[in-house]
Structures are given as structure tokens and as C-alpha cells.
Amino acid sequence: MISFLLTCTTAGIYAQSTEKEKVVRAYYSGFEKKDWNAVAARLADSFTFTSPNNDDHIPVEKFKEKCWGTAKFIKKVNYIKMLEKGNDLMLLVQIITVDDKVVRNVDVFSFTHAGKIGSIEVFFGAGSKYPGNTE
Incomplete structure (x- = not known):
């Protein structure tokens, strides 16, 4: 009986998070495909x-300037764990670089009511120095 309840609860959580997961996967797909428009289409105006x-709530223009250059180093994005609560989705992500180095981060995505990404807060994890980071 307990396993049945856990299965139903898990299935319900997964079904609720599908739209946010799709947005996050499309966002990272833009990095994999080197397609800024695919990334930008998922981001809210704010x-x-x-x-x-040294990135403290920087706007999209500064984000593009500082972070988009790293796309050339990204070969593959692996989604290790996703957890959702309310308007937030937390992701443990593993990024494989073009020279086969591994970078693991935790990203917290906050969504607007319109379903766009309102903010991302990144926590750097174990692995190589993030590709393209010159600081």
C-alpha cells in the first residue's frame, strides 16, 4: 500500500513539472545547438x-555578454535530478565540454506566471573550472 501511494505521489509530481522541465530542456538545448534565439525565447523580459x-541578478543583456560565449565549449547536457516546488525548479546538471571535461552545477530556475524563466541562480559544483571562465 505504501509503495502504491509513493508511486501515485511521484507520478503526480512528475505530471505537474512537465511544462517547466520542457522549458529548461529547451533552454539548455539552445546552448547545445549554439542557438541564442532558442535560449532567449525561454527568458522573461525581466x-x-x-x-x-560575480553575477548578482544581472539582466539578460549582461547574461548574454558574460555567459553566452560558454556555449562553444558545451557538447552535451545531462539532467541528473530535477525537483520542483511552486514556481521553482531545481536542477542538478552535468555538462560535458567539447574536450570531455565534466562540470556539475545546481541551477535554481524561477518561473513567471506566463511560464518563462524569470531568474536562474547557479551554484558551481565539483568538476572542471567552468569553460570560458577567465576570472
Whole structure:
């Protein structure tokens, strides 16, 4: 009986998170395909980006300037774990670089009511220094 309840609960959570997962996968697909328009289409007009790399709620223009150049280093994105609560989706992501280095981060995506990414907060994890990071 307990396993049945867990299965139903898990299935319900997965079904609720499908749209946010699709948006996040499409966002990262833009990096894999080197397609800025695919990335930008997922971002809200009020989008901000935060990371330990001296990025404190920077707007989309600054995000593109500082972060888009890393797309040339990304070969593959693996989604290790996704958890959703309310308007947030937390992702443990593994990025394989073009020279086969591994970068693991935790990204917290906050979504607008319209379903776009309102903000991303990145926590750098174990692995290689993030590709393209010159600081």
C-alpha cells in the first residue's frame, strides 16, 4: 500500500513539472545547438541571472555578454535530478565540454506566471573550472 501511494505521489509530481522541465530542456538545448534565439525565447523580459562568478541578478543583456560565449565549449547536457516546488525548479546538471571535461552545477530556475524563466541562480559544483571562465 505504501509503495502504491509513493508511486501515485511521484507520478503526480512528475505530471505537474512537465511544462517547466520542457522549458529548461529547451533552454539548455539552445546552448547545445549554439542557438541564442532558442535560449532567449525561454527568458522573461525581466530575467536575471546570479552565480558565484560575480553575477548578482544581472539582466539578460549582461547574461548574454558574460555567459553566452560558454556555449562553444558545451557538447552535451545531462539532467541528473530535477525537483520542483511552486514556481521553482531545481536542477542538478552535468555538462560535458567539447574536450570531455565534466562540470556539475545546481541551477535554481524561477518561473513567471506566463511560464518563462524569470531568474536562474547557479551554484558551481565539483568538476572542471567552468569553460570560458577567465576570472
